[in-house]
Amino acid sequence: MNFEHLRALAAVVDEGTFEAAADRLHLSPSAVSQRIKALEKSVGQVVVRRTVPCTPTHAGSALLRLARQVQLLEAEARHALGSETSAVTSTPVAVNADSLATWFLPVLEEAAGWPDTTLDLHVEDQDHSSRLLRQGDVLGAVTADPAPVNGCRAVRLGAMRYVPAAAPALRDRFVGASGPDWSAMPVLAFNTKDDLQRRFLASRGGAGQPPMHTIPSSEAFVAAVRAGLGWGMVPELQVGSDFDDGRLVLLDPAAHHDVVLYWQSWTLQSGRLDRLAAAVRRAGRLLRS
Template sequence: MDLDPRQTAAVRAVIETGSFEQAAVRLNLTSSAVSQRVRALETRLGNPLIVRTRPCRATQMGQRLLQFLRRAALLEDDFASDLAGANEALLSVAAAVNADTLSTWFFPALSDILLQENVLLDLTVDDQDHTHALLASGLAIGCITTEPAPMRGCFAERLGAMRYRMVASAAFVERWFPNGLTRESARRAPVILSSRKDALQARFLETRFGLPPEAYPCHYVPAPVPRYMAIQRGLAYGMVPELEFGDAVERGELIDLAPKQPTDVELYWHAWKVQSPRLEKLSARIVELGRTALGPPETKAKRKRAG
């Protein structure tokens, strides 16, 4: 089926910007012209593509179309680059990752290949339990997620487990946990979360003490570095990746509140099976470096004990 590129561009712009008005600005058209093009494609395909809400969002068929359009654009850009005889053209890749991955190993590890392959990243940061939905909706062509099973047309590669510890500063422990982390003290002490989607602390406190999320006070700080700084300064306690705090526990800067109860979060890289050559290289590098950074939890624990 031949799709009118003007109509598909209009649909993509509305989904990505969330409104017909913003899509019109992006395409240098009137809102009415954008609406006509969207309506024409919906009529041709026999399916609604956009839910007219605020913001506008894609229907299930619209999500599938967006997936196709983004993958086709990547393949076209890479093919054009091959025809030119070099990878000089910049390739934009939309991906979804969790904040702790982004703040620990993702950029340091991938900087070389991003430079070599002239890749522009268009990253969306979300909780690791929710990034897969962005791939399914067509808003990303790859994601790092806790979901192990690939959806149709995609592959999933295990990266490893990011190990978290429930930590606090010595001053915080002295004030809130003088007798250790107990059910009663956990009900009173402020914990710090990345957002209301953040289920790591909630699962820990519910499993260990039977406390529901509304049973204890919370700070909400979306960025990992400020969140960690808040813990260091005694404002709260919370889950922090071992990759982030390093040997701070051994140095006495932080206290592990549950040394026998680490939390391991399995992470996977998902992407489409049909990829452009540069995206294939990027995917392979993400898997390789993710496995190096995360590794089997048992192996990392042995290394830590040996050190």
């Protein structure tokens, strides 16, 4: 199996088109196409869906994992040999938005001192990020999945605690003698994958279909809760002193939901990957044990 063919596959998937991959590899689009066709001939399967953007097939995902592993090990071998041509390597990582806005930030501070590595962050829900490992899109992922992806190892980091919060004015508008009117009080969701609010409502015996706003930004989500747009399950790490200062109120002081997070990465003998994993574990000390 020709590594130049694998390199072309990674470039096509990363860049999304054959033309952009050609620019990255300093080749013609025809040369990139020939390398992909040669790779497909060697494995006897189609490896790239010719869509916009291009995506790997199941066979392509397996080869993409191999391509990224070889690229990482090649870069480390060049560094160990003192090669003047050793390049800065990109490290693709999947992390959920709430983690990126809170406890993961110290990882970025450490990465600022890594001259041989750039980070390529993929923001994905913690319940779905392990899929990116399976597809070969990332080298490591913050995930809620404790079962290691084939070829990976999983390390428990800790738990993010979410609590039901609202602006005092919103709570006062919808609270009655028997408590909040869950069926009428507007609620927020991060996106269609966010089911924290639905789980909370289900624990209250269901609440019909309250008005729901979608806010696909971790910072804007908390800002929208503060603004009174709706209530939501917010990370304790993100609200700071809002409860003490009265900007937010807990809708149920006894209720919370803990999301246990894990770091999964490939089982490679890689100093760069080990360095990243160590940084993630240190940052994860901010999570609940």
